[in-house]
Amino acid sequence: MSLEQAKLVAAYRAVDEFVQNNNIVGIGSGSTVVYAVQRLAERVETENLNVTCIPTSFQAKQLIIKHNLILGELDTNPIIDVTIDGADEVDANMTLIKGGGGCLLQEKIIASCSKKMIVIADYTKDSEKLGDRYKKGIPIEVVPMAYVPIKIKIIQMFGGEIKLRSAIAKAGPVVTDNGNFILDWLFTNQDLDWDQVNSEIKMIPGVVETGLFVKMCNKAYFGQAEGTVAERSN
Numbered sequence: 595m596s597l598e599q600a601k602l603v604a605a606y607r608a609v610d611e612f613v614q615n616n617n618i619v620g621i622g623s624g625s626t627v628v629y630a631v632q633r634l635a636e637r638v639e640t641e642n643l644n645v646t647c648i649p650t651s652f653q654a655k656q657l658i659i660k661h662n663l664i665l666g667e668l669d670t671n672p673i674i675d676v677t678i679d680g681a682d683e684v685d686a687n688m689t690l691i692k693g694g695g696g697c698l699l700q701e702k703i704i705a706s707c708s709k710k711m712i713v714i715a716d717y718t719k720d721s722e723k724l725g726d727r728y729k730k731g732i733p734i735e736v737v738p739m740a741y742v743p744i745k746i747k748i749i750q751m752f753g754g755e756i757k758l759r760s761a762i763a764k765a766g767p768v769v770t771d772n773g774n775f776i777l778d779w780l781f782t783n784q785d786l787d788w789d790q791v792n793s794e795i796k797m798i799p800g801v802v803e804t805g806l807f808v809k810m811c812n813k814a815y816f817g818q819a820e821g822t823v824a825e826r827s828n
């Protein structure tokens with residue numbers, strides 16, 4: 595089985611177990627969510643489900659439109675039944691690193707408005723401690739004018755190294771869906787209290803959001819190499 599098949603089985607399982615008729619569904623971002631939207635569209639078609647989808651990014655919005663699903667927004671649907679989203683890493687306590695694709699801010703807003711947040715991932719995202727498997731650090735979305743002082747402050751507070759994320763098909767930094775920059779914090783201490791770290795980083799003026807999702811995820815599905823799906827709940 596390919597890694598893509600592992601993503602698909604996790605995504606299909608989450609959509610089959612958690613989405614019901616008349617639900618408001620948060621649609622996460624990234625490559626695994628593509629399979630979730632594919633499965634959701636199949637179910638809407640075959641079971642005639644009435645589902646409204648709230649996107650977490652420009653990419654998610656385009657996926658919803660492409661599959662002819664009903665597009666909603668927080669203004670009209672501030673309470674979401676279930677959000678299905680990917681993750682870059684999930685530790686033993688269900689703390690997540692998200693934002694590898696730069697979509698952490700809207701993802702965290704949508705997760706915070708959701709009765710349940712379900713993560714879908716392949717087996718490479720399943721970790722004991724943050725940093726065991728995902729080596730690109732914790733993404734932090736910042737207001738552009740403040741990126742240098744924020745970098746200095748985080749290193750003074752917690753150590754490690756910080757890189758301003760560069761764009762690939764453009765000279766200069768990645769600019770998020772919200773017009774901000776992304777810092778990738780390569781932390782060295784894996785035994786930090788992530789809840790506290792998240793709160794302290796968020797208090798630095800100019801920090802918009804962190805890619806640390808603490809106590810937000812209710813269940814994670816990990817597609818395995820042999821085609822089965824492992825689960826973890828909190």
Ligand SMILES: O=C[C@H](O)[C@H](O)[C@H](O)COP(=O)(O)O
Pocket residue numbers: 622623624625626627679680681682692693694695696697698701
């Ligand atoms: O910014 C991106 C999001 O947080 C994604 O959900 C995360 O990076 C996982 O993406 P993928 O499913 O492509 O591994």
